Amino acid sequence: MAYRWTNDLTVADVTPKAAYLNRRQILAGTMGLGAIAAAGIAEGATDLEPNTFEEITSYNNYYEFGTGKSDPADNAGALVTSPWSIKVDGLVDNPGDYALDDLLDGLTVEDRIYRFRCVEAWSMVIPWNGIELADILNKVGVKPEAKYVAFETVVQPENMIGVQRRVLDFPYVEGLRIDEAMHPLTLMATGIYGEPIPNQNGAPIRLVVPWKYGFKSIKSIVRISLTDQEPPISWNKANPREYGFYSNVNPEVDHPRWSQATERRIGGGIFASRQDTLMFNGYDEVASLYDGMDLRENF
Numbered sequence: 515m516a517y518r519w520t521n522d523l524t525v526a527d528v529t530p531k532a533a534y535l536n537r538r539q540i541l542a543g544t545m546g547l548g549a550i551a552a553a554g555i556a557e558g559a560t561d562l563e564p565n566t567f568e569e570i571t572s573y574n575n576y577y578e579f580g581t582g583k584s585d586p587a588d589n590a591g592a593l594v595t596s597p598w599s600i601k602v603d604g605l606v607d608n609p610g611d612y613a614l615d616d617l618l619d620g621l622t623v624e625d626r627i628y629r630f631r632c633v634e635a636w637s638m639v640i641p642w643n644g645i646e647l648a649d650i651l652n653k654v655g656v657k658p659e660a661k662y663v664a665f666e667t668v669v670q671p672e673n674m675i676g677v678q679r680r681v682l683d684f685p686y687v688e689g690l691r692i693d694e695a696m697h698p699l700t701l702m703a704t705g706i707y708g709e710p711i712p713n714q715n716g717a718p719i720r721l722v723v724p725w726k727y728g729f730k731s732i733k734s735i736v737r738i739s740l741t742d743q744e745p746p747i748s749w750n751k752a753n754p755r756e757y758g759f760y761s762n763v764n765p766e767v768d769h770p771r772w773s774q775a776t777e778r779r780i781g782g783g784i785f786a787s788r789q790d791t792l793m794f795n796g797y798d799e800v801a802s803l804y805d806g807m808d809l810r811e812n813f
């Protein structure tokens with residue numbers, strides 16, 4: 515498995531707190547403070563401490579398995595994830611029904627520790643393993659006319675109580691503009707903490723777009739379509755006034771029913787607190803994708 519760290523969080527941030535403090539003392543003794551900061555082990559790293567595997571896998575949104583936060587952990591065991599294939603269609607050079615292993619064969623699995631900010635104003639820090647979406651798209655070949663990527667979640671009605679109860683219009687669908695999809699931060703996650711991604715988190719493969727609200731990060735993907743039209747997305751269809759296509763994390767644009775200026779960090783022990791929400795969830799490197807756009811209008 516190849517490792518490539520391209521975000522501002524580092525392996526130091528997945529180190530358990532005691533070992534981390536220990537390591538800081540060791541590093542302080544040998545490297546000096548500048549080196550410590552460069553290694554990403556500065557004071558500010560404490561608010562980027564990853565949530566525990568238990569927290570990440572027991573507090574979820576996956577409406578196919580119910581609307582309660584513990585419903586996915588209780589019910590997603592019924593999801594059948596093998597065999598798994600993904601239909602790739604639309605404006606693409608090599609369309610087809612790909613077995614998941616064939617689609618990912620030869621691509622690099624990366625470790626990415628990302629902030630994750632739900633539109634409901636809670637957040638976590640999650641150490642994902644996954645493949646850059648761009649690597650997958652480049653492998654299948656995107657035609658120049660393609661302007662958007664659309665995604666679809668599996669529907670297994672007999673295994674999904676939320677589908678039986680029609681809590682949302684399924685299949686769950688999502689989409690990105692092609693430049694968002696090709697951005698190196700955009701990940702197709704297949705694991706958490708080095709373990710295969712649990713069903714409640716979107717097994718066997720789900721999108722992770724860390725600068726957007728969590729609902730953009732669609733789970734258990736069975737279809738990827740390249741299109742020249744902005745695709746419909748589930749939460750916009752359900753409530754267009756409250757949920758826009760872009761849904762970039764933005765502390766200055768409130769949800770009609772609550773403020774987006776702050777967020778509640780799940781878990782966190784002694785560091786648990788409400789904290790300020792950051793523009794683009796702190797991923798400033800994506801700002802240029804939206805140059806010249808009114809982000810209040812394009813919420």
Ligand SMILES: Nc1nc2c(c(=O)[nH]1)N[C@H]1C(S)=C(S)[C@@H](COP(=O)(O)O)O[C@H]1N2
Nearest residue numbers: 574575576577632667686715728729731733
């Ligand atoms: N198919 C599907 N994908 C989904 C959802 C869902 O209900 N169904 N919920 C979304 C929402 S609102 C959030 S916040 C994240 C939650 O991901 P997590 O449970 O892994 O933290 O998944 C997103 N992806």
Ligand SMILES: [Mo]
Nearest residue numbers: 632633728729
């Ligand atoms: Mo969410």
